[in-house]
Amino acid sequence: MTAQTTENPIGVHALVWVGDTSPSSLTYAIEKTKATGFDLLELSLHDSVNLDVEAAREELEAAGLGVACSRGLAFDADVSSEDVAVVERGEKLLQDSLAATNRLGGTHFTGALYSALGKYDRPLSDAGRRNVVAVLRRLAQEARRRGMTLGIEICNRYETNVINTAHDALVLADDIGEDNVLIHLDTYHMNIEEDDLVRPVHEVGDRLGYVHIGENHRGYLGSGHLDFTSFFHALADIGYRGPITFESFSSAVVMAGLSNDLAIWRNLWSDGEDLARHARGFIAGHLAAGQDRR
Template identity: 80%
Template sequence: MTNPIGVHALVWVGDTSPSALSEAVARTKTAGYDLLELSLHDAKQLDTAAARAELQAAGIGVACSRGLAFDADVSSTDPAVVDRGAQLLVDSLTTTRELGATILTGALYSALGKYSAPLSDAGRANVVRVLRELAAEAAGQGMTLGLEICNRYETHVINTAHDALRLADDIGADNVVIHLDTYHMNIEEDDLVRPVYEVGDRLGYVHIGENHRGYLGSGHLDFGAFFHALADIRYTGPITFESFSSAVVSPGLSSDLAVWRNLWSDGADLAAHARSFIAGQLAASRPR
């Protein structure tokens, strides 16, 4: 298999404190994953030097993700709010680099939450300007930005592959890639196949999640078709399992993500199942 298989740290722990990070790294290694994704929602707790050393010692790659907040939202029309969001992104890029990661992805373009009105032209212009500047800084450090496509209840900036491609075109930077997530695709796209073909070689990161964010294969998503589409476009980038349960996720982030129930309580069993499921899908979708 050429695709690194990753797992989101929130499968294991609810924050990025030193003890939680150590636990996430150890569990990721034990479960046989290649990559650990860290959410930077509480990056102030993160000891980047220690985390990098632990990840390297375990032989595990790392990717970073985040969404913004309503008081630090680059899609706002309030200059002060946009400036706070831009600084948060710059700080997050620095943290990502210090961890040894080369990709910062997620909802880098807005707050993570339900908006009450469509995106304004002025707000979109702010997104393009800020991300163009961030992409230039990232390129100077050999890093990539991912635009994760999220559903309408979590952002009003990009909800479909078409939206994301148009935004990436307007940013106009080669180091801005598209991030597909099957959980969000299930809500917004017509199917799980056409968006993969539409994005094509601009796909840079993938989240695998069931329609209810529980055990893979326990919902109704057509993962077989999705993985065959990935094989068709010869996608070789990371495929990261993402699942949330209120048993693990911190209360604040649970509210942001509307995680109101325990879809699982045993992260180790969940992650072992997901690792096997993804590997099986990759093997089954390989051209014969």
């Protein structure tokens, strides 16, 4: 496999390969990630109970792969709740997940760290938002002690009521007040909530810390209607050098519970390897074009 030719690590989400983090699944995901030319594997920690952290770290290091971890929360462990016990459960999950990411050798812990992943039936309350700020401030302080950054992934209105736009995320990060809290943009969510794919990149600027690339329907890149050329040009404008990770889901791969949470009701692909190879070339090509433009 050819060496990386871009300045950004190009990653792939493990859910392109497998629906869980059991030892055999992780071995398969690591092997496929390496074989398809990616630099980084992102692990969702929704299944962390089955994750053998030490074995996974050894395999990742042997494959020469970087790692990032992400997660959302459940409604019974929602740090945006007003219920103290619910918030405490959520904070423990976040702290445990941060520690697991660190033990895996990762420095990026990201995702919807601020709420449950699901449809809310009311706006975020003032008390709930205060809980989010307090919990993520403590999490960021622990992350700094470990030499890590937190990513605030901006999700659409059907998956959270806390932040839906880049502007929302910047305000939340300012309120948290820790400089290792960075913004995580995701083109799938941006397509729903933002006016375009350029202005949010420019607004976030050097506070951008992680990027998810996904089509409007979460299928093959370039088969939907997203303006990826403008998005990658915007990344070049701000000199973004961080990870760019391909994210796509199929209910043929993702476990039933998570598939339901993410509303994966139809399969746009069945061959994860073909999907991933295409995505790796697609992202690398757009990055190269952006660099040439500079």
